[in-house]
Amino acid sequence: MKWESLFERHYKKLFLVPVIMLLFSLIVVGSFYYRTGELFERDVSLKGGVSATVYEGGIDAEKLEIFLEDRLDTDVFVRKLGDVASNKDIGVVIEIGDNVSGELKNNIEEATGFSLNKENFSIEVVSSSLGESFYQSLLKAVIISFVLMAIVIFVAFRSFIPSAAVLLSAFLDIVFPLAIIELFGIKINAAGIAAFLLVIGYSVDTDILLTTKMLKRKEGGIYDRVVDSAKTGLTMTFATIAALSIAYVITTSFVLEQMFLIIVIALFVDIVSTYFMNAGILIWYCKKKGENEKFWG
Amino acid sequence: MKSFGVRINLLILMLVLSLIAIAPRLDVSGVEIRSLDDVSKNQGLNIGDVIKSINNVEIENPEHFIELLKESSSVNPVRINIVTDKSNASYLAQDNLLFEIENLTVKNSKIPNIKDGEVLKEINNVKISSEEDWEKIRYNLLPVKTIKIKTENKEHVFQINKELEINVKKVSRSNIRKGLDLEGGTRVLLKPVGENKATDQDISNLIDVISDRLDIYGLADKRIRSADIEGDKLILVEIAGISKEEIEGFIATQGKFEAKIGNEIVFTGGKDVPFVCKDDGTCSGVRSCNSVDAGRYGCRFEFSIKLSTDAAKRHADITKNLEVVGGIGIGSEGYLSKPLDLHLDNELIDTLQISSSLKGSETTDILISGSGFGESEETALNDALLNMEKLQTVLITGSLPFQLEVVKIDSISPIFGEEFLKNAILAGAVAVVAVLIVVFIRYRKLKVIFPMMITLLSEIFIIMGFAGLFKWNLDLAAIAGIIASVGTGVDDQIVIADEILRGKEQIFSWKEKLKRAFFIIMVAYAATLAAMLPLIWAVAGLLRGFAIATIVGVSIGVFITRPAFGAMLERLMNK
Numbered sequence: 001m002k003w004e005s006l007f008e009r010h011y012k013k014l015f016l017v018p019v020i021m022l023l024f025s026l027i028v029v030g031s032f033y034y035r036t037g038e039l040f041e042r043d044v045s046l047k048g049g050v051s052a053t054v055y056e057g058g059i060d061a062e063k064l065e066i067f068l069e070d071r072l073d074t075d076v077f078v079r080k081l082g083d084v085a086s087n088k089d090i091g092v093v094i095e096i097g098d099n100v101s102g103e104l105k106n107n108i109e110e111a112t113g114f115s116l117n118k119e120n121f122s123i124e125v126v127s128s129s130l131g132e133s134f135y136q137s138l139l140k141a142v143i144i145s146f147v148l149m150a151i152v153i154f155v156a157f158r159s160f161i162p163s164a165a166v167l168l169s170a171f172l173d174i175v176f177p178l179a180i181i182e183l184f185g186i187k188i189n190a191a192g193i194a195a196f197l198l199v200i201g202y203s204v205d206t207d208i209l210l211t212t213k214m215l216k217r218k219e220g221g222i223y224d225r226v227v228d229s230a231k232t233g234l235t236m237t238f239a240t241i242a243a244l245s246i247a248y249v250i251t252t253s254f255v256l257e258q259m260f261l262i263i264v265i266a267l268f269v270d271i272v273s274t275y276f277m278n279a280g281i282l283i284w285y286c287k288k289k290g291e292n293e294k295f296w297g
Numbered sequence: 298m299k300s301f302g303v304r305i306n307l308l309i310l311m312l313v314l315s316l317i318a319i320a321p322r323l324d325v326s327g328v329e330i331r332s333l334d335d336v337s338k339n340q341g342l343n344i345g346d347v348i349k350s351i352n353n354v355e356i357e358n359p360e361h362f363i364e365l366l367k368e369s370s371s372v373n374p375v376r377i378n379i380v381t382d383k384s385n386a387s388y389l390a391q392d393n394l395l396f397e398i399e400n401l402t403v404k405n406s407k408i409p410n411i412k413d414g415e416v417l418k419e420i421n422n423v424k425i426s427s428e429e430d431w432e433k434i435r436y437n438l439l440p441v442k443t444i445k446i447k448t449e450n451k452e453h454v455f456q457i458n459k460e461l462e463i464n465v466k467k468v469s470r471s472n473i474r475k476g477l478d479l480e481g482g483t484r485v486l487l488k489p490v491g492e493n494k495a496t497d498q499d500i501s502n503l504i505d506v507i508s509d510r511l512d513i514y515g516l517a518d519k520r521i522r523s524a525d526i527e528g529d530k531l532i533l534v535e536i537a538g539i540s541k542e543e544i545e546g547f548i549a550t551q552g553k554f555e556a557k558i559g560n561e562i563v564f565t566g567g568k569d570v571p572f573v574c575k576d577d578g579t580c581s582g583v584r585s586c587n588s589v590d591a592g593r594y595g596c597r598f599e600f601s602i603k604l605s606t607d608a609a610k611r612h613a614d615i616t617k618n619l620e621v622v623g624g625i626g627i628g629s630e631g632y633l634s635k636p637l638d639l640h641l642d643n644e645l646i647d648t649l650q651i652s653s654s655l656k657g658s659e660t661t662d663i664l665i666s667g668s669g670f671g672e673s674e675e676t677a678l679n680d681a682l683l684n685m686e687k688l689q690t691v692l693i694t695g696s697l698p699f700q701l702e703v704v705k706i707d708s709i710s711p712i713f714g715e716e717f718l719k720n721a722i723l724a725g726a727v728a729v730v731a732v733l734i735v736v737f738i739r740y741r742k743l744k745v746i747f748p749m750m751i752t753l754l755s756e757i758f759i760i761m762g763f764a765g766l767f768k769w770n771l772d773l774a775a776i777a778g779i780i781a782s783v784g785t786g787v788d789d790q791i792v793i794a795d796e797i798l799r800g801k802e803q804i805f806s807w808k809e810k811l812k813r814a815f816f817i818i819m820v821a822y823a824a825t826l827a828a829m830l831p832l833i834w835a836v837a838g839l840l841r842g843f844a845i846a847t848i849v850g851v852s853i854g855v856f857i858t859r860p861a862f863g864a865m866l867e868r869l870m871n872k
Binding site for chain 1 (some may be wrong): 348441478479486488526529539540541657666684696703704706707708709710711712713716717720721723724725727728729731734735736739773774776777780781783784785786788792793795813816817820821823824825827828829830831832834835836837843844847
């Protein structure tokens with residue numbers, strides 16, 4: 001009974017946490033949009049340019065960056081590629097916003113002394129028009145996903161406020177990780193956006209569980225039902241967090257790494273959005289409905 | 298006989314079907330053919346065949362195969378001594394005699410001392426006095442080797458006079474095809490640019506031509522499909538095991554070939570050229586290499602083609618009005634006043650003088666030539682071979698109806714692809730263990746953990762079964778999708794477990810409990826499906842693997858493995 005009474009006493013204060021988080025993320029994303037005219041910083045796959053990977057250990061990333069910037073006369077970003085499992089230095093990733101694929105290989109060879117071939121060198125070249133199309137296409141996909149998901153939720157629960165609460169919770173699960181990613185200065189790639197779609201799927205799981213228990217079940221009081229659903233829901237969320245954060249640490253692939261990072265952040269946010277926000281809204285909704293029905297008094 | 302009940306039996310059935318679909322191969326010795334040349338194709342070897350041994354030496358791996366093939370199919374040049382009525386020569390020949398014989402008269406000679414029109418008298422100390430003499434010896438002049446290639450099902454023994462070109466890879470362990478980012482290779486996204494927008498028909502024509510070109514080029518391990526992005530029609534080409542440089546220039550070349558005299562087109566690639574000599578040393582090959590400048594070499598290649606009668610008629614019409622120049626000395630032939638210019642994509646690649654004897658004639662036999670350059674003789678030779686292959690390819694396939702722009706090109710190292718795969722499998726395995734630990738902490742009952750583990754592993758296995766059945770390419774994104782769908786699987790199993798374990802004091806029947814759990818699961822399923830569907834079509838389908846893996850994964854979970862999980866748990870808990 002301890003958790004139930006704690007929740008009963010404090011749910012209004014707890015509601016402030018997601019509200020502050022929502023405001024915070026809107027400010028971060030909004031100011032980013034104001035400064036750059038973009039929702040987030042895109043990587044080569046969504047903006048166009050060259051991303052090259054050299055699989056040779058012992059390359060000085062900083063030196064290479066300066067050398068390439070000097071030679072190619074454009075902004076170059078070089079980062080190290082490490083294997084966490086074996087703690088090995090396995091190579092470097094070079095990202096350039098301009099299309100300089102022709103000169104790049106020779107310049108890297110000159111700077112590092114390695115001879116690059118199809119075994120130790122990978123390259124991705126994206127024209128800027130295609131990057132832009134990809135970006136538009138993925139943004140559309142996210143919006144369509146959200147709308148389709150909303151339709152599913154409204155059809156399943158057939159009442160406005162509980163359904164809207166699920167959507168608001170999903171929205172926070174997307175926008176807060178986005179703000180964090182922006183603050184870290186991480187560039188989002190195509191797979192990263194796909195991760196946001198997965199977040200939509202994961203986010204609504206716990207909300208559906210909560211809403212079903214609170215609206216469709218009759219056993220126990222409303223606070224019992226919140227705590228009951230939280231026991232199940234938190235197990236779900238922590239199981240997924242455990243799985244994905246370990247996968248995040250292990251993986252050497254940037255595609256997977258960014259996906260896992262976004263989902264893990266979103267899952268932590270989901271705990272707040274589900275049990276502090278969605279639950280709060282549902283408690284208020286149940287009470288109001290009860291008053292109307294002269295049942296809860 | 299005790300039955301497990303419908304739900305568990307269905308799961309067992311699906312597992313068996315998946316095993317059949319994946320078809321794991323236990324014996325992975327030898328190498329699998331990825332592409333091959335005409336010589337070995339004609340001997341009945343096919344792409345996908347597994348080669349076990351060459352000349353009775355067992356093949357260990359692809360590198361070993363390359364070494365072995367070179368060793369057992371390379372032919373050493375032999376010395377040829379030739380005597381004609383006017384002169385004699387001694388030279389080395391490998392896959393080409395460097396001359397042809399018609400009525401015992403030398404034709405198309407490339408031997409410095411021997412001129413066309415001389416009469417053959419003696420070769421390798423054998424007197425030639427009749428056609429029969431020549432026929433008897435001609436096939437024994439060049440060196441040949443016998444090679445024995447043993448595949449899984451058959452032994453192929455045949456004779457060769459030049460090195461075989463067979464490209465192989467490790468034998469696949471199962472029907473599951475790895476995507477480009479796990480196998481290594483190059484992916485090109487092409488956009489047709491023209492005055493009119495490309496229609497679906499244009500795209501399908503383009504795909505046919507590109508596919509033919511890659512076939513001729515010996516790149517059979519490829520995937521080509523159309524891809525729409527934001528209203529633009531694009532073509533996606535993926536070729537395994539090849540680097541960016543090897544393919545970039547070639548694939549996007551429109552390949553508009555024109556042979557012109559003055560401003561008049563005599564013939565173009567494709568329709569006008571019913572036959573192109575390729576991979577046959579007697580009528581195609583690099584003929585000479587010279588140093589052209591300090592530190593610069595040039596090599597010339599030649600190959601013969603046949604013109605259609607229409608094109609030959611055009612040739613006759615155009616040449617009959619030309620004047621003959623040169624050829625004043627006795628025995629030296631003159632040339633026509635205008636040469637034949639060969640253009641590829643509006644660039645002049647070679648100029649051929651036309652012999653005066655061809656004036657106004659409807660000739661169908663034409664010798665095409667060109668050159669390649671490089672800093673050493675070897676690079677010049679390679680450049681010439683590459684240019685020759687390109688030219689042969691565009692002459693065979695004709696030009697593309699559109700110019701193509703490379704809008705995206707990715708080239709992935711095969712070594713790293715393998716590392717990625719191992720790493721992703723490790724990540725997935727550790728993730729499963731992590732889930733089980735969290736669940737154990739919550740329930741502290743092996744009766745829950747055990748069925749959950751079976752369910753999770755079955756889900757992964759059945760997704761792989763689907764991948765094998767539908768020949769998906771399992772790429773990194775698809776692995777992410779599998780991990781993601783296993784993640785939602787865990788969610789659902791926890792919902793089921795909680796409903797079932799919810800104290801005995803409650804009066805709900807098992808059926809009721811599961812029904813309640815399944816409302817939550819079905820709504821969550823529909824929401825995930827809704828979220829993933831748009832991704833099938835977005836970004837030209839590049840994330841399709843991810844979307845499909847997730848959708849298939851959650852569907853299998855909802856309809857097959859999780860009901861079975863409910864049944865397993867019910868049985869274990871009722872005991």
